[in-house]
Amino acid sequence: MTQTDAPVDAESPRVTPALLRWAESMCGRRLAGVHHDRRGNRPSDARFRVANRVFDSARLAHTDIAVPTLGAFRAVTGLEPEEQRVYEAAGRWYVTLFGDRAVRAVDLDDWESPVAELGVRLVGPAGLPVEDADGRRELRLLRVGARRPVAGDPLESIEARFALERVAGWAGGASLRLCVADLVQGALIEREVDVNRVLDAEVRPWLAERVAVIRARVADPTPQPGLECAHCRYVAGCAAHA
Numbered sequence: 001m002t003q004t005d006a007p008v009d010a011e012s013p014r015v016t017p018a019l020l021r022w023a024e025s026m027c028g029r030r031l032a033g034v035h036h037d038r039r040g041n042r043p044s045d046a047r048f049r050v051a052n053r054v055f056d057s058a059r060l061a062h063t064d065i066a067v068p069t070l071g072a073f074r075a076v077t078g079l080e081p082e083e084q085r086v087y088e089a090a091g092r093w094y095v096t097l098f099g100d101r102a103v104r105a106v107d108l109d110d111w112e113s114p115v116a117e118l119g120v121r122l123v124g125p126a127g128l129p130v131e132d133a134d135g136r137r138e139l140r141l142l143r144v145g146a147r148r149p150v151a152g153d154p155l156e157s158i159e160a161r162f163a164l165e166r167v168a169g170w171a172g173g174a175s176l177r178l179c180v181a182d183l184v185q186g187a188l189i190e191r192e193v194d195v196n197r198v199l200d201a202e203v204r205p206w207l208a209e210r211v212a213v214i215r216a217r218v219a220d221p222t223p224q225p226g227l228e229c230a231h232c233r234y235v236a237g238c239a240a241h242a
């Protein structure tokens with residue numbers, strides 16, 4: 001990785017899965033706002049409401065070492081009827097895909113990780129880390145309603161690479177089963193990875209390249225109005241909407 005001199009703290013620029021994915025095409029002003037953690041209007045979490053409920057239920061299904069059961073995916077409050085049906089279907093797929101594995105969820109208890117070599121914070125979900133009674137580790141990325149199909153190598157997933165770097169402190173030095181599951185389509189891909197080797201050989205060089213792209217875009221924060229304005233927390237004060 002490229003070395004930087006600045007220590008990483010709560011004020012350091014942040015990198016999210018969305019920035020990594022959309023660095024080339026995202027509006028420059030919005031990208032700069034996210035990267036520098038500028039305050040903006042709080043975005044709605046409606047798009048992630050079902051996925052968040054599914055994740056919480058899956059995590060609670062593994063409070064102790066146990067296989068997941070449908071009882072963990074009971075009716076929840078705050079969902080529209082259509083969302084409730086998606087939630088229940090996702091729960092059924094979770095039990096189908098992971099029902100033979102007794103594991104305990106590992107609480108990493110944070111939402112961000114510093115990457116000192118790049119002078120940034122990784123801010124965003126780290127998947128669902130779990131381990132079985134023998135200490136074997138697994139990292140589960142649970143998709144609900146994703147447009148991209150689950151196929152091929154789990155490490156092709158930006159979210160999986162991001163999550164693997166985020167859990168490096170827990171998983172480093174061991175092997176881990178990396179899983180990406182689509183809980184709407186009922187698809188699962190998985191791969192055993194030597195965490196340190198994959199981080200050094202694949203994830204960190206890729207991350208350094210993507211951060212370089214983000215920094216190059218931040219240098220020209222010109223507004224680029226388009227469809228993403230509908231989800232932008234930086235509309236206030238944007239010259240494109242003056």
Ligand code: SF4
Nearest residue numbers: 027223225229232238
């Ligand atoms: S409102 Fe639109 S043009 Fe303005 S910063 Fe947000 S995405 Fe860019």
